Each structure stands twice: as structure tokens, then as C-alpha cells.
Amino acid sequence: MTAMTTAELQAFLLDAFPDSPSTMIVEDCGEWGVRLRLPVTRAHGRPGGTVSGPSLMGLADGAAWLSILAQIGPVALAVTTSLHIDFLRKPPLVDMVAEGRVLKLGKALAVVDVSLRAEGADELVAKAQVTYSIPPR
Amino acid sequence: MTAMTTAELQAFLLDAFPDSPSTMIVEDCGEWGVRLRLPVTRAHGRPGGTVSGPSLMGLADGAAWLSILAQIGPVALAVTTSLHIDFLRKPPLVDMVAEGRVLKLGKALAVVDVSLRAEGADELVAKAQVTYSIPPR
Amino acid sequence: MTAMTTAELQAFLLDAFPDSPSTMIVEDCGEWGVRLRLPVTRAHGRPGGTVSGPSLMGLADGAAWLSILAQIGPVALAVTTSLHIDFLRKPPLVDMVAEGRVLKLGKALAVVDVSLRAEGADELVAKAQVTYSIPPR
């Protein structure tokens, strides 16, 4: 069992950033992790019809954050301490889907593995390892 | 001497992404590297009055890209292959300044060190190492 | 099918570094990747009875390298361009096992995901993403 449901994660995400509301969609969550979708628009685009690197990094960071919250509940104070991402293939300009999987949930740090794909595709677009500092529980 | 001037980098940046024009400002460039400023608005904010991680990652990526172009000229086809960033201190919600310094300019890869600070401050907010794939020259 | 068998990888590894022969053991290889074991001795130890970080990094690098060779054959010229590793749990001083899985095999770069565990254990000890520059094929 997770500490938050898919609907609770979505509601938390919508309320979290009042000045720049997220458009990302929580598709699923479970023991395995969280799946998050970025509805891609022309504003996420780059010449050649691909998705910008910063859009993918924002999605990876969001998926890592929600994967941790799904385990520990709605604490706003988790902050990213580091992010490493390898960009593997140029995606088309379509929705991007990230799957976050918690590798470690320690007392002070959590580490999440994030896989990014184009919607409906098998091949990885990018792969990230993200570390969050989490408050004492 | 660099292959592009500060003004040329700024003009190139403004034209590069017609569907989501960058608001970043090229402050300086030289043999040492490139200084890039992100004018921070409430849209870059996070609760607690700080700047979002994805905003900082976008700035780091942009500074790395322009640092390479300053050396090799206006080639649109340089693409990020990996980015590693350590977030060191929570900045206030003010303009962020990145300094990119090219560590290696190889035949196929370029690696850039990027330091991020709040405008006017000495302390580092974040530090990144960014790798770009660059076209044959 | 892979370009090299488990036995061929083992033989290649034994011959590759005449001045500091590797003691690592190729346990398995297949479409999925390569499993490599580091026989741990007191020389790999750290106070508290754990395995040193550099030993784990060497194992991760070796597993990435062999995972690529398993796909492209015995080319000596593949060189590491970057390695990122998150250390997740302190292992006991026992043999370490790494599983490398190729995420991307491009024209010039290959990216490998590496999971490290203590022998016989399920939990991850460390997780790495490793990039190699590979010669034109």
C-alpha cells in the first residue's frame, strides 16, 4: 500500500504551486512507483519537432518527487538535492510519460530512478537518477 | 577571441525557439565562458519564496549551450546528452545568474561546468556539469 | 543473440589489462545485459566491515564496459566518458554483483544502467549510469 492514492497525488500536485500550476497528470501509482504524464504543447518544442531538455528534466524531477510522496505522504518540504539525466533519443513532439521508482528511502535522503518515454512507445527517451532531501518522519 | 559576441549570442538565443521564446539575457561572454541571466518572475517560484529546480536546470542547460556556441559558432544542432546538477542552497526569488565554462571541446562531445548564483550574491546556489553532442566541424 | 558469449567476455577481460589483471568474474550475459561479480577480499574493505566506494565504482565501470562489448564485440577502444553513481546502502564485506543493461547503443555513445547488489541479496547497494564513447562500426 502507498501513503497516497493517484487522486490524492494529483490533488496535491495541483495545489502545490499556486503561482505556476502544474499541468502534469498523475496516471498511476502503486508499490512499484508513480507514472506521470506531461501533456506536450508547442511551448515545450524545439526546432526539428522534438521536446526541450528542460521540459524533460522538469518531468523527471516531478516524477521523482511524487514517487517519494506516494511513500511518505504529503510533505511539502522534500527538496531536490541532485539530479542526473542521460538523454538517449530525440522524442517526437508528443506527450511524455515518466515512471519513477524509489531506490532508497532513508532517514534524510531518498533516491529515485526515473524512466522517460514518448507516450505509447517502448524505447527510453531519457533516464534519470534523482536525490531528494526529506524531512524527519 | 570567441566565435560569437555577446550580442550575437543574444540574437541567436532570441531566434532559436520560435514557439517558446527564451527570456534569458546574455550578460557577457569571453574566452573564460558565458554569463547568462534568468529574469525570475512569480512563475519561476516555489512555496517558501524560492526558485524552482526546473528553472535552475533550464538556466544551467542554456548557459552550457551558449558557452559551446561562443566557441564553435551558431550551430543549431548541438544537443544535450547528459546533465548533472547539485542543488546547494535555496535561493531567494530573485534573478539567477549562471556562468558556463567549457572544460572540453572535443570532436564529438563538449563538457561545460556551470555555476549558478542569485544575482549579486557570492554563494553558489547550484553547480552543474553538462555534456553536449556537437556536430563535426 | 549477443556478439560475445559469457566465456568470450571472461577471456577478453582476463587479457585486457596485462599490468593489473582483473579478478572479476563474468557470471552471465544475454540480450538483457551482463552480470559481473567482484570477489571481495579484505583489500576491498573499509572500517566497519563494508566494501570501499572505489571498489564499487570499478565494478560498475567494468559491468558497463562488458555490457557494451557483449553487443558490439571485442573492441578495446571503448572508453568511459562519464559515470554517475548513487550509493544506497552499506553492503557487508562479501562478493558484489553488478548487472549492466544497455540503455542506448548509438553511433558514438553508449549508455548503460548498472545495478549493484551484495551476492544473494535483493536490495540495491548502488545504482549507476555510465556513458562510453565507442568506435565507429
Added chain:
Amino acid sequence: MTAMTTAELQAFLLDAFPDSPSTMIVEDCGEWGVRLRLPVTRAHGRPGGTVSGPSLMGLADGAAWLSILAQIGPVALAVTTSLHIDFLRKPPLVDMVAEGRVLKLGKALAVVDVSLRAEGADELVAKAQVTYSIPPR
């Protein structure tokens, strides 16, 4: 002023790993950081007359560790939580020198920037960002 002198760091390093004594030499330490030298032998070599990646990673990790100890004193319990390294140029098979500079010394985490060069050379061989978990002080 630092919490430890060059001689104290060297003595601590020599005693730290009784089962695999380090051969690294602390050349200097100060407010700016620590300089550590790896006396390179054929055992560190790779075909083509270069230094192995794991040797460079071990040196980077050591320089980061000692840079932190120079600030906080001789605590054995600092452990690496992550390491990112970009390999920039193949060095010759000569002594390697690492300079560690502490970017952040927080309550629970310290982040160190490490530059690696061949002895007497200006060009970077590799560049790392290393994170340590440090005990409460």
C-alpha cells in the same frame, strides 16, 4: 584556518584503511581545499599507456573526503552518497593530482568539486562532483 593540517590529513589517511593502506599523498590543504597526489604505477595502467578510470575515481573520492575532513576534523563516518565524473582527456601514465574544493558544507551533506590533472599539466583530465553524508556536528 582549516580544522586539520596537511600533515594531520596525511597521518589520518595512512591510518584509515589498515587492510588496504592508501598510497596517496596529501600535498597541500588550506581554506581553498585539498590537493592530493596519486603516485601512478603500472598497476594503474591501461593499454595505450593511460591511467585507468577506477584509479581516477578513487583519487577523486579521496580528494573529496579529505577536503571535507580538512573543514570538519577527523570524523571517520563521512560516507560517499553520490559521485559524478566526466572524463575529459586521456592522461599519460604519470602521477595524477586532484584538487578538491568544498562547495557546500551543510548539516547532513557536503558537496565537493574535484579537478584532476596529470602532474605538472594545466589541462583537466577529469572533473567530478562528489556528495558525502556527514555526521551531526
